[in-house]
Amino acid sequence: MIDALEPSLKHWPFLSGMTAARIDGGLINTTWSVGQPPVAVVQQLSPIFSPAVHRDIEAITAHVAAKGITTPRLLRTAEGDLFHTDSEGVTWRCMNWIPGVSHHRILDADMAEQAGGLVARWHGAVEDLEHAFAFSRPEAHDTPLHMQFVEGALNAHAEHRLLADVEPVAQAILKAWGAWDGDLHGSLRICHGDLKVSNIRFSASGEALCLLDLDTLSFLPLEVELGDAFRSWCNASDENTTDVSFDANLFEAGVRGYERFRPLGSEMKQRLVLGVERICLELAARFCADALNESYFGWDASVAPSRGDHNLLRAKGQLALAMEVREQRKELELRLGLR
Secondary structure, three states: OOOOOHHHHOOOHHHOOOOEEEEOOOOOOEEEEEOOOOOEEEEEOOOOOOOOHHHHHHHHHHHHHHOOOOOOOEOOOOOOOOOEEOOOOOEEEEEEOOOOEEOOOOOOHHHHHHHHHHHHHHHHHHOOOOOOOOOOOOOOOOHHHHHHHHHHHHHHOOOOOOHHHHHHHHHHHHHHHHHOOOOOOOOEEEEOOOOOHHHEEEOOOOOEEEEOOOOOOEEEEHHHHHHHHHHHHOEOOOOOOOOOOEOHHHHHHHHHHHHOOOOOOHHHHHHHHHHHHHHHHHHHHHHHHHHHHOOOOOOOOOOOOOHHHHHHHHHHHHHHHHHHHHHOHHHHHHHOOOO
8 A cells, every 4th residue: 555545545444455556647636546456546635625625526426426427426434524634634535436448638539429428418417406516716717817817927937947938928828818709708507627538437448438537516608618628629639749739520529429418509609619719728828827836737757847847838739729729710610510
């Protein structure tokens, strides 16, 4: 057993004596699989999330499961709690393991269609749920606020070693946001909040099984939820390169999969195309600010020499992706039957 886990795992005694393995790839929480083969996932919760988030996860996953949708569920401690907070104030949780495969990019149109269909069924499952969130981060997709954060980071880090490299990227992001011509005020609904590819579990045969990483559950406009999904699903590369391209075929397939279960009207389709560009710019801004703040996103030393350098690379990549989406706007609208 990994030493860092041992004291906390005693609160889930059914895991006693099992081996644990670190699961890499997450940018926020630290995650391990427990058991061989795995039977559970244990996570060390990032301090950006309140332990109250577990009340939201429990309520929404219970509702989704009752509708027949596969979902991870919190496994209670021996004391009957949804989580454990250790003597140093660190919060730990345990969830059941969903067998399957996780990917860091969509491999083909069939996979995109599967992902779209799963998200639509999940949205349908929570549509009748009345829920007051115990924890929320209203700034999470407040795009204008993230643009202000970029400006604030530039002003706060005038002596930063990367300022000369970050500033032109920041100004390009701000200029692109100033030219964005969408509407920020869509109607709200319960959403997952972070539908990147790696947060979808697939079977070995390619079936989309369930959504993972549920700390971001919140009320959001649908075009923000799906815009973030397609930002991730349709990028032929990962977030660690500026050599990006937005795959219109994957976009079309993902929407087709979604509409098999939940049709989207022409107005929402229009908002969706603009939403993809918006979320690319928003994430570019978040990465750009953290290139100077160096305090939020995780980073990989095999990709870049520092957290700041890695986040600068990510910011450049998301800005390039936003410009790809803008250039393809007419084509994407055509694929959705808007032209």
